[in-house]
Amino acid sequence: MYRYDDFDRQLVHERTEQFREQVKRRLAGDITEEQFRPLRLMNGVYLQLHAYMLRVAVPYGTLRADQLRQLGMIARVYDKGYGHFTTRQNIQYNWPKLDEIPDALLDLAKVEMHAIQTSGNCIRNTTTDQYAGAAADEIEDPRPYCELIRQWSTFHPEFTYLPRKFKIAVTGSPNDRAAVKVHDIGLRMHQNDAGETGFEVIVGGGLGRTPFVGKTIRDFIGKNDLFSYLEAILRVYNRFGRRDNKYKARIKILVHEEGIDKIRELVEEEWSQIKDGSLRVDDAEIAHYIEQFAPPAFETLADDDADFERHKSENRRFANWVRSNVIEHKQPGYAIANVSLKPIGGIPGDATDTQMELVADLSEKYSFGDVRVTHEQNLVLPHVKKADLFALWTALDADNLGTANLGYVTDIISCPGLDYCALATARSIPLSQRISERFSDLDRQHDIGELKIKISGCINACGHHHVGHIGILGLDKRGKEFYQITLGGDASQDASIGKIAGAGFSEAEVVDAIESLVTKYIDIRDGGERFIDTYRRVGMDPFKEVLYGDR
Amino acid sequence: MSLQVVTANRLDDGLVVFLTSDGSWSENINDARTAEGKEAADALLAEASAPELDIVIVGPYLIDVEQQGSDLMPTKYREVLRTKGPSVREDLGYQAV
């Protein structure tokens, strides 16, 4: 894992001091709220419904045990004992006090963390596959490139006042777990005909009020050229992106209005002028970063473990957890363990201070001190010996972290919604809780199979509802919460934007509506089909009929 | 005739507050000074927007309320949540005490 050197540390330290001064100036009345607002936002400090909110970056979703432990400590000391992991692989605290935030940031800096560029019209935290460095299907670990992107984008002097926020996601695997096609730039690692590894570059994806699946601007860019190519895209966007209307300011709109061919022409022209410049990263430097993410000291093991098999056959709950939450590792004898933050009826993505500390401890014991945050709001211990899985699960389960539901209907993504968010039009958490309770039966969940429900509390789509197999958008209709259902969204390599099924439902009706969709799917699915496959085969009509009948 | 009060978030801790009759800020909506009619409401908001309050509170605005017995109750659910706390965490926010 990447460790800060003195340069990184110095930079975060200077920033922390700078923000402390800015808060002091604000509290003393030397600067107004209007002047202070952009400064606090650049440091991840929002003002929400009930209090301030602090968004802390988890670069490419990777945490060390000491960092996660510190996040737990911060939840206890500066907040009310919990934090919320988000679809951006970040963590948000809901109750920090402005006059204490500089101290919280100092405590974060001690473990090489910060809140820089977690808001504002700049390049945000780069996200990636939560299984990076562990997945059996990966071409190469994407994190060295993510770290290089992190450095390139941190306080980029040219790109700090873009038309709008800018999000980059990277996948090193053909099975996209990072939703790269719905980001401003998505990078998909692959090999070209010459056998070199590089990236397909996808631009103009996004969610929000006008969702788009991104388009390929370049099929292959070599690793050495990646950064100059990113700079070229950003420069074209900074110069030509719309600034007259904030709802049309994302790069997706530029790509949509000008067409991908025109944008490609501009980017290639720009790139041709800078590609041999100082942003070209040579192999030696890349190797240096690859080394920093070198695999941990795996033991040479047989792939199966007799005790593991025995526990599975003796303990049905453990077997269920393995079936849904444990994923194949590239190293024989090891596995990837997903820690669900979606207990039945719980708040998706929330973790208490002690839960964070427990997972930190367990990661040290069983996973080389390595923890990941997923965009589906769960945690991952990426490198666990199969022989240790039972002990790990037992410890997780004792603290309500052993829910066996990864990818199932109760593994719901939900944004904070009106319970916390100042922009919300409806609540989203209670709805996810009701759905989760309705489908709590594990056999039933397993029978339903993979089904991704994603809920947003307003059109900004922080809960990814556009790319949920079933998406739910909370709206306000004459002072009452109501919910619009979309079907057929997908955030994977087969990305698609869901279609609105029809008129919205009241809070009371919507859980029944979801259940009727699921029942219909079970009725009409062909063997082995997931919900999304059935939807793609039969289309909207059969589902519409169960929702609305003759209505 | 609609009844309104002014709410904001306090600068130092960010918590929800309401403008009271003596010009201070309270965490309890029942302490809020009410205004009836547009003119009174505008005056109330103007008072809350005075530049010197910029180091006390952030973002003052008017909300509609109803008198329910001895309590003031916002008419919009968003504002009800602000006077109580998250509906999904009844142990947190003002509702907890």
Added chain:
Amino acid sequence: MAIVKNDSLIEQEWITVDAEGDLPSSDENLIVPLERFKEERDSLLGRNGGLGVQLNPGDAPEDLADDLDRLSIITVNFPAYTDGRGYSYGRVLRERMGFTGELRAVGDVLRDQILYMHRCGFDSYDLKVEGEVALNKVRAALKEMSVYYQPTGDGRVTAQSLRERRRAALGQKAS
């Protein structure tokens, strides 16, 4: 209303004119908007006083390619600090087109953006505060950070090249 350049306050020696209307006498130093420069190029170049051009958001610095050595100053307008187009113009002018004259930020120029402007090639700042206050703001802004990740044309050494140097030095010692 103070202009800071090279760590000192300088006098305003330029008159910035609008896109239309009469021009001051021929020996005044003028800054004209790019549009007007393009329309009246020959007559403007024939005047006695100094000549500069102002770029507004949406303008293309490339339009000045043939005339850069005739311009002593280019001002880049930031109508609102949130409009970041001028940063790209600065880098294109300096790093690609090789402009060596004065590059001045005008408009909504605030302390918290000055370091970024400097990194993008600006060397003077027209601030809306007076004399010493402006100078102190620029000084404070320029020394707030000391680590830079991105290579730009500003001559600052990046963290990456410092790391390389260090590695090279360690390598030498080791061998």
